[in-house]
Amino acid sequence: MQNIDNKVAYITGAAKGIGFGIAEALVKNGVKIAISGRDSEALEKAQQVLGTQNVLIIESDVRNFNDELKAVEQIISKFGKLDVVIANAGVGKFAPIDEMSLEDWNSMIDTNLTGAFHTLKAAAGQLKENKGYYISIASLAGANFFANGAAYNASKFGLVGFTQAAMLDLRDYDVKCTTIMPGSVTSNFNGHTPNENDKWKIQPSDIGQMVVDLLRMNPNVLPSKIEVRPTKTK
Template identity: 90%
Template sequence: MQNIENKVAYITGATKGIGFGIAEALVQNGLKVAISGRDIKALEKAQQALGSENILILESDVRNYNDQLKAVEQITSEFGKLDIVIANAGVGKFAPVDEMSLEDWNAMIDTNLTGAFYTLKATSGQLKTNKGYYISIASLAGTNFFAKGAAYNASKFGLVGFTQAAMLDLRDYDVKCTTIMPGSVTSNFNGHTPNEDDNWKIQPSDIGQMVVDLLKMNPNVLPSKIEIRPTKTK
């Protein structure tokens, strides 16, 4: 198994939900972790909850490429390098395609798809130098379409395709790329407050453990696309 202690990771959209669950798992395994988001108060709260000195918070918007370049500068200045990038930031708005607002469409494409591209492009130099790992958090909505999901489906279908193509582009640099496609996850997504009714779902800690398992895997092995579902439905 790969030794991942003291590796440096960058997680976008990590103040809660899946991103926070991944950050927590990485910290517990001895990594130095940078987490980003648009709300500085939420970042400070997450930093306190993670309870580690090896946490760097970055007020950053994945929709802004210059923000991602600045994030790389801050991470390498603080930790000296960057090994692992988790493109997790995402939003969801659901409406019939004829009623979908331009603002909601653009928010999803710009965050869920273009944001993942900006994040990888800005970090690719460090990943190539350090033979790193890029993981995008997609969704089963990236392969299963549903009513009122046109924009969300488009962003996640695109993210799955983007990550798979990036895997082919970067594998000769010994950079791994994986997309994780969760089903129902207990999270704060779309304004939801987790409660006991969510206990049947995948937990953020489960995704965190999956990321740890990927990072520890034999370097000759690359699970490029992973679908994960709850064992049972509600």
């Protein structure tokens, strides 16, 4: 089992939901973290819960490559290195293709797919230097298409393919790459407010524990693609 104390991790879209669940799990296991997002107020609230000593908040839009370059620079300035990158930022809008607006299509592709590329490209040098780990948070929608989900499906199918190809590009540098594909998760995704009816779903803390387990795993073992579902359907 690998020691992850004092590792440094960067999590995008981590003010709420799955990203926050991952951040919380990492902090509890001795990892120093940076969390980013577009909502500075939400980031500050998250930092208050997580603690301020080993938590850096960064206002960044993953759709903008320069934002991600600056984010990595801030992390190195604060912690001296970067070991783990978790591309979690994502949005979802659902409509038939003939009703899907150009703005919604571009928002999903630019955030869910191109944003993940921006984050990894900005951090790749650090990951190669530190034999690090890149994890993308995809979705079962990246393997199972559904009506009204053309843009979301496309972004998540693309993210799965991107991460698997990145694994082949980076494995010879001892950089691991994994994509996690959750089913129904209790989160704030798409404007949802978590409530009692969400108990049957995967919890953000469950994804957080999964990330911890991946980081602790034997260096010779790589679960490159993980599908995870609730045990029951309500």
